[in-house]
Amino acid sequence: MPGENRAVRERGKVRRQLLLDAVIQVISEKGISGVTHRAVAATAGVPTSSATYFFDSLDHMIAEAVGAAMDQEVERLRQLQDIVSRDDAPASRMVDHFIEHLRTSPDDHTVAQFEMYLFASRRPELQARVADIVHATKDVAASALRLRGITDSAASATVVALIDGFALHRIAVPAPEQLVSLHRALRALTIGFVALESAEAGPPDAL
Missing domain, CATH: 1.10.10 (Arc Repressor Mutant, subunit A)
Structure with a gap:
C-alpha cells in the first residue's frame, strides 16, 4: 500500500x-x-x-553525521551574516552578534566541531565541508568589519581565529567571564584594525 x-x-x-x-x-x-x-x-x-x-560502515556513519552537523553550522553562519550585513544594523552591535552566536551554539556541537576538524584532516572527502565552515565564518566577519570601515583581508581571518581560540578554551576550562573577555578582545581587535588602516593611509612616518 x-x-x-x-x-x-x-x-x-x-x-x-x-x-x-x-x-x-x-x-x-x-x-x-x-x-x-x-x-x-x-x-x-x-x-x-x-x-x-x-x-555501510562506522566511518560512513561518522562521515554522514559530521557532514550534516557542518551543514547546520554553515546555515547558522549564513543567518548570522544576514543579520550583520543589513544596512540598518548598527556597527556597534557587531561584537554583540558574534557573542550571541557563540553563546547560543549547542555545547555538544561546539565540542564536536573541533573533533570534526581533526577527523576531517584525515578524511579528504570531508575537508571541503570544513573549508565551507571556515569560509562562511570569515564571510560573516568580513561583512561585519565592513560596517566599521575595515577592509583589510587579514582582519576577518584574525577575528575567526580569536573566536575559535576562545571557544576551544571555553570547552577545556569553562568560566563565566570568558564571553566578557571575548567581547572586550573583539572590540580591541576592531579598534586596532581601524587605527591601523588609518595609520597606513596617512604619511609614512605615521606608522
Missing part, C-alpha cells in the same frame, strides 16, 4: 536522523574514538542493528 510505504520511509528517516544526532552526542562526550555502533544506538534509543542497517 502506498500509504504504508510512505509511513515506513518516514519512520526510517526519523530513525536515521536519531542516529546522526546520537553520533554528534557521542563525539561530544567521548570523542571520535568513542563512536561505536553500540554506543550510538544506545544513545539514540534504537536497536544496534539500526546503525548497521542505515550505514
Whole structure:
C-alpha cells in the first residue's frame, strides 16, 4: 500500500536522523574514538542493528553525521551574516552578534566541531565541508568589519581565529567571564584594525 510505504520511509528517516544526532552526542562526550555502533544506538534509543542497517560502515556513519552537523553550522553562519550585513544594523552591535552566536551554539556541537576538524584532516572527502565552515565564518566577519570601515583581508581571518581560540578554551576550562573577555578582545581587535588602516593611509612616518 502506498500509504504504508510512505509511513515506513518516514519512520526510517526519523530513525536515521536519531542516529546522526546520537553520533554528534557521542563525539561530544567521548570523542571520535568513542563512536561505536553500540554506543550510538544506545544513545539514540534504537536497536544496534539500526546503525548497521542505515550505514555501510562506522566511518560512513561518522562521515554522514559530521557532514550534516557542518551543514547546520554553515546555515547558522549564513543567518548570522544576514543579520550583520543589513544596512540598518548598527556597527556597534557587531561584537554583540558574534557573542550571541557563540553563546547560543549547542555545547555538544561546539565540542564536536573541533573533533570534526581533526577527523576531517584525515578524511579528504570531508575537508571541503570544513573549508565551507571556515569560509562562511570569515564571510560573516568580513561583512561585519565592513560596517566599521575595515577592509583589510587579514582582519576577518584574525577575528575567526580569536573566536575559535576562545571557544576551544571555553570547552577545556569553562568560566563565566570568558564571553566578557571575548567581547572586550573583539572590540580591541576592531579598534586596532581601524587605527591601523588609518595609520597606513596617512604619511609614512605615521606608522
